[in-house]
Structure formats: structure tokens, C-alpha cells
Amino acid sequence: MRLAELSERSGVTTATIKYYLREGLLPPGERISATQAEYGEEHLRRLRLVRALVQVGRIPVATAREVLTAIDDDRTDQLTRIGTAVAALPQPAPPRRRDETVVTAEALAGELQRRLGWRIVVDNPAHQALVTALAALLRLGYPCTVEQLLPYGAAADGLAAHEIALIGEFASPTTQLEAAVALTVLYEPVLLSLRRLAQAEAATRQLRGPS
Amino acid sequence: MRLAELSERSGVTTATIKYYLREGLLPPGERISATQAEYGEEHLRRLRLVRALVQVGRIPVATAREVLTAIDDDRTDQLTRIGTAVAALPQPAPPRRRDETVVTAEALAGELQRRLGWRIVVDNPAHQALVTALAALLRLGYPCTVEQLLPYGAAADGLAAHEIALIGEFASPTTQLEAAVALTVLYEPVLLSLRRLAQAEAATRQLRGPS
DNA sequence: ATGCATTGGGGAGTGGCACTATCCAATCAT
DNA sequence: ATGATTGGATAGTGCCACTCCCCAATGCAT
Numbered sequence: 001m002r003l004a005e006l007s008e009r010s011g012v013t014t015a016t017i018k019y020y021l022r023e024g025l026l027p028p029g030e031r032i033s034a035t036q037a038e039y040g041e042e043h044l045r046r047l048r049l050v051r052a053l054v055q056v057g058r059i060p061v062a063t064a065r066e067v068l069t070a071i072d073d074d075r076t077d078q079l080t081r082i083g084t085a086v087a088a089l090p091q092p093a094p095p096r097r098r099d100e101t102v103v104t105a106e107a108l109a110g111e112l113q114r115r116l117g118w119r120i121v122v123d124n125p126a127h128q129a130l131v132t133a134l135a136a137l138l139r140l141g142y143p144c145t146v147e148q149l150l151p152y153g154a155a156a157d158g159l160a161a162h163e164i165a166l167i168g169e170f171a172s173p174t175t176q177l178e179a180a181v182a183l184t185v186l187y188e189p190v191l192l193s194l195r196r197l198a199q200a201e202a203a204t205r206q207l208r209g210p211s
Numbered sequence: 212m213r214l215a216e217l218s219e220r221s222g223v224t225t226a227t228i229k230y231y232l233r234e235g236l237l238p239p240g241e242r243i244s245a246t247q248a249e250y251g252e253e254h255l256r257r258l259r260l261v262r263a264l265v266q267v268g269r270i271p272v273a274t275a276r277e278v279l280t281a282i283d284d285d286r287t288d289q290l291t292r293i294g295t296a297v298a299a300l301p302q303p304a305p306p307r308r309r310d311e312t313v314v315t316a317e318a319l320a321g322e323l324q325r326r327l328g329w330r331i332v333v334d335n336p337a338h339q340a341l342v343t344a345l346a347a348l349l350r351l352g353y354p355c356t357v358e359q360l361l362p363y364g365a366a367a368d369g370l371a372a373h374e375i376a377l378i379g380e381f382a383s384p385t386t387q388l389e390a391a392v393a394l395t396v397l398y399e400p401v402l403l404s405l406r407r408l409a410q411a412e413a414a415t416r417q418l419r420g421p422s
Numbered sequence: 423a424t425g426c427a428t429t430g431g432g433g434a435g436t437g438g439c440a441c442t443a444t445c446c447a448a449t450c451a452t
Numbered sequence: 453a454t455g456a457t458t459g460g461a462t463a464g465t466g467c468c469a470c471t472c473c474c475c476a477a478t479g480c481a482t
Contacts, residue, residue, distance in 0.1 A: 003430065011308055015471050018430075035429050035477045048351055054469085056303055056347045058269075061469065079418055086407065092267055092400050097222055118412045126407035133400035136267040140259055140393055151373055152398070153405050155366040160409030162362055164417055182351055184410065187363070188403055189303050189344035194364050195402070196297065196337035198371030199395065201329045206375055207290055214459065226442050229460075246448045246458050265440085272440065 003029075006039045010047045017047065024065050025050050049182060057185035063090050071177045078173050082180045089185065091129040105134035111146050116153045163187070214240075217250045221258045228258065235276050236261045260393060268396035274301050282388045289384050293391045300396065302340040316345035322357050327364045374398070 007014045020026045026046055029037030046068075053059045053067065070084035109130050113120050121127060137144045163183055170176045218225045231237045237257055240248030257279075264270045264278065281295035320341050324331045332338060348355045374394055381387045 002428095004428085013471085014430090016469085018432090019470060021430090022432080029430095033429095033478065035431090036479085037430065045351075052347045052351055056344060058303075079414065082414065083411070086410070091404070092269075113408070118408060119415070121408070121411065124408060124411060126404040126411070129400055130404035130408070133267060133397060133404065136263045137393075137397050137401075140256075140263055140397070142390065142393060142397075148377075149401070149405075151370060152402050153409070155370060156402065156405035156409040157412075159362060159366060160406055160413045163410060164413040166359075168417070179353065182348075182353060184407070186344060186348050186351070186353075188406075189340055190348075190360070191363050191367065191402070191406070192399055193302070193337040193341035193344065194360075194367035195371055195399075196395070197324070197329060197332070197335060197341070198327075198364070198367040199297070199374060200294070200332065200335060200337070201368075202371045202375040203290065203293065204330070206379070213457095215457085224442085225459090227440085230441060232459090233461085240459090242459095244449065244458095246460085247450085248459065 001039050001044075002036065003039070006043060006047065009044055010051070012047060012051060020047070020050060020061075023061055025061065025068060045178075049178060052182060053185055056189060057089075059090055059185065063088060067181060071181065078177065081177055085177065085181050086184055087125050089181075091125045092132045094128050094132055099139075101135045101138040102131065104138055105131045108134055108144065108146065108149070112149050112153055115146060115150065116157060159187075159191070212250050212255075213247065214250070217254060217258065220255055221262070223258060223262060231258070231261060231272075234272055236272065236279060256389075260389060263393060264396055267400060268300075270301055270396065274299060278392060282392065289388065292388055296388065296392050297395055298336050300392075302336045303343045305339050305343055310350075312346045312349040313342065315349055316342045319345055319355065319357065319360070323360050323364055326357060326361065327368060370398075370402070 001009070003014050003017060006012075007017055010017075017026065021028060026043060029039040029043065032038050050064060050068070053064045054061060059067070066088040067085045070081055070088055073081055073084070076084075109127065110120055134144060167176055167179050167183065170179050212220070214225050214228060218228055221228075228237065232239060237254060240250040240254065243249050261275060261279070264275045265272060270278070277299040278296045281292055281299055284292055284295070287295075320338065321331055345355060378387055378390050378394065381390050
């Protein structure tokens with residue numbers, strides 16, 4: 001299919017597709033002549049993935065390129081690629097000041113992971129993100145203890161096991177890689193909106209009393 | 212305290228504080244003379260809240276102003292204010308095209324809420340966000356059934372109950388309002404990083420086999 | 423063949439956002 | 453008295469995700 005058809009089938013304007021091609025988010029089509037290129041179903045799928053990452057996942061274009069590059073890097077084994085791709089996903093920036101809240105937050109994160117039986121991986125960007133978020137909570141003076149956090153860790157543990165099993169069900173390594181990234185990113189808003197809805201539900205329930 | 216001290220104690224530059232004052236994120240200090248203004252502890256607390264919303268929660272400044280305005284609006288009762296404030300928090304934009312995936316996503320969201328025993332609130336922005344996220348998943352061709360989603364809903368339900376109870380423990384209405392916003396926003400990155408860490412844990416565990 | 427529309431490529435421009443640099447007059451500290 | 457500081461205001465910066473526009477080559481209809 002041509003650029004115009006790719007655009008129509010994906011709902012993305014040709015200008016934006018060209019931008020993605022330029023930025024390396026989309027592999028170039030197969031050149032038919034000097035002014036024509038042919039795109040296949042895999043381009044359409046990749047384009048939809050890009051859109052999902054950028055629009056739903058709010059991932060910067062430059063970051064999305066890194067993630068996709070890691071997916072496509074066939075020099076390494078699959079688990080390394082998944083790890084690289086997910087690690088490239090955006091995380092909150094670490095705090096510029098290392099004050100006492102950061103130290104407390106680090107201790108808290110470590111203790112939490114110990115209590116959950118997780119291996120402590122300090123080089124995982126998610127660990128940095130966790131410390132940053134905990135430090136912000138502490139800086140605002142909110143109570144933040146291991147007991148408070150354990151339910152979150154337990155919930156995350158259950159969901160992650162569910163997801164890893166789901167990813168394992170995909171047939172080919174390529175679809176597994178794509179699924180790992182897509183499910184990680186696209187289930188985030190699902191989880192967050194469900195939490196908001198549940199909060200509203202719990203709040204009204206409390207308001208109306210235990211009637 | 213003066214602007215300079217407020218800046219030093221919060222770690223935010225005076226230029227940025229002035230910007231927040233201009234944008235109405237921070238109430239003006241008490242004017243001492245034509246060129247001096249006095250700021251109190253409540254300014255410091257509010258400033259830290261603003262920073263947490265903007266930096267950790269990645270909330271646009273204009274949105275943060277709406278949230279804070281809702282908190283400060285003393286014309287309405289507390290639950291309305293909490294609802295308004297949380298509803299003003301940013302949500303993924305609804306899809307521009309209403310294709311069949313959106314219809315399926317809406318049915319799925321409705322069924323999920325029914326199964327969880329939640330009142331269905333279509334006007335809640337979080338509901339729209341959920342539909343958008345589900346539609347993106349469906350458009351990519353990922354399996355997305357009520358059974359798949361139920362664990363997420365159940366997890367959200369448990370966490371929300373925990374949070375609402377926690378908010379209820381705060382003494383004054385004002386601190387409850389602040390806590391509702393702060394906990395909603397600041398626990399999002401906590402939950403998401405824990406999920407990423409749990410995924411890494413589950414993936415390595417699966418890799419190393421059931422040994 | 424001919425003429426007009428279309429295609430893909432590329433550079434420059436746009437609009438939004440979160441600051442940030444600079445200036446200024448009034449005031450404070452010594 | 454005088455140099456530094458303060459708060460207020462305006463304009464500018466850098467980044468980002470597109471988006472506009474032009475071009476030459478090509479496809480297609482006549």
C-alpha cells in the first residue's frame with residue numbers, strides 16, 4: 001500500500017507518518033521507484049504501536065524510537081531486548097537535591113522489596129522512579145511506611161505475574177516483544193483509571209454511610 | 212519569610228515562584244510594604260504540593276491551577292470539592308474517531324464495572340480515560356476481555372478502599388482535601404514503578420525456570 | 423506524447439508549554 | 453548616602469510534536 005492508504009487505514013495524517021519515517025520510528029517502505037514506496041501490514045501494525053505509545057502512553061518520540069530500536073535489535077536475546085525496551089520507557093526524573101527524604105525513601109524502597117521477596121535491583125530505572133515518588137510523598141509530610149506500601153507491592157506482584165504469563169502465550173518472539181511493551185504501557189492508563197473509579201466508588205460509599 | 216527564603220527552603224528558584232504567583236498557583240504573600248511581601252508556612256506547604264503535582268505528577272500548570280482552585284473553593288462542601296479537584300486531574304484525551312473499537316471498549320468498561328459492583332458513572336472523566344485505553348488495546352489486536360480486566364479492577368478496588376480510609380484519618384477538612392489530591396497523584400508513580408519492578412521480578416523468575 | 427495530479431522527501435515554520443533572563447523602581451541595611 | 457535586595461512585569465528561551473510548503477520524479481488519463 002502507498003503512504004496515502006497507510007494514512008487512511010491508520011487514521012494518521014501523511015505529514016505525521018513522514019515525520020515518523022524521518023525520526024526512525026517507522027522503517028522505510030520498499031522503494032518501488034524513485035517516487036513511490038510500498039508499505040505492508042507490518043508497517044500498519046508498527047504505526048499503530050507507535051501511536052499507542054505516543055498518544056496513550058504519552059511517551060516522547062525520541063524515547064519511543066529507543067524502545068522500538070531495542071525491540072528490533074536482533075543481536076541480543078529476547079529477554080535482554082525486553083529489558084532494554086522497558087527500561088527505555090520514560091520514568092520520573094530523579095530529584096536534583098539529595099536531601100534526607102531521598103535517603104529515607106531509598107531505605108523504604110529497599111525494605112519494601114525485601115519484604116516482598118524481590119531481588120533488589122538498584123540499577124533498574126523503576127527503582128529510581130520509586131525512590132523519587134516516595135521522596136516527594138515524604139517531603140510533603142505524608143505518612144509513608146512499609147506497612148502502607150505493602151498493599152501496593154502485593155497488588156503489583158499479582159498483576160505482574162498475570163501479565164508475564166499472558167505475554168508468554170504469544171506465539172512468536174516478535175509478537176512477544178511487542179506485547180511486552182504494549183501491555184506494559186497500555187495497561188498503565190487502564191490501571192490508573194480503574195483506581196480513580198474505585199476511589200469515587202469508595203468515597204460515595206463512605207459518604208452514604210454504612211447503610 | 213521573604214521570597215528568597217521561601218525559595219531556599221523549597222528548593223524552587225525565585226523566578227519560578229514568581230511564575231507560580233503570576234499563574235495563580237500560589238496565593239500572594241502578605242504585603243509588608245510596596246516592595247516586600249511576607250510568606251508563611253502555608254505558602255511553603257502549598258508550593259511543595261504544586262511542585263509535587265507538576266514535577267512528579269507531570270500535571271500541566273494550567274490544570275494544577277484548576278485543581279487547587281477547586282480545593283480552595285469554600286462555597287461548596289468537601290466531597291464536591293474533592294470530586295472536582297480529582298476530576299480536573301489530567302486524563303488521556305478521548306479518541307477523535309469513534310470506530311468499532313470504541314464501542315466495544317465502552318461495552319467492556321460497562322460490563323467490568325457491573326461485575327465489580329460499581330455504580331456506572333459515564334460522566335466521570337476516568338471512565339472516558341478507561342474507554343480510550345481499552346480502545347487502544349483493542350485496536351492493536353490484543354485480547355482484552357472482562358476476565359482479563361477483573362484482576363485490575365479488584366486490585367484497584369482494594370487500593371482505593373485503603374486510600375479513602377487513610378484520607379479519612381486526616382484531622383482538618385483542608386488537610387483531607389490536600390491529602391486526597393496528593394495521594395491520588397503521588398501514589399500513581401509508586402504503583403507504576405512497583406508494577407515495573409514486579410514485572411522484572413516475574414520475568415527473571417520465569418527465565419530461571421521453576422527451579 | 424502530453425499535461426495534470428500525486429507521491430515521497432526535506433527543510434522550515436507553528437503553537438504550546440514551563441520556565442528564565444532582564445529590567446525597573448521602591449525600599450532596606452549599614 | 454549608597455549599594456544591595458526585593459517584588460513585579462515583560463519579553464525571550466528551549467524543547468517538542470507536529471504541520472506547511474515546495475520540489476522533482478513519476479503515474480495516469482486522454
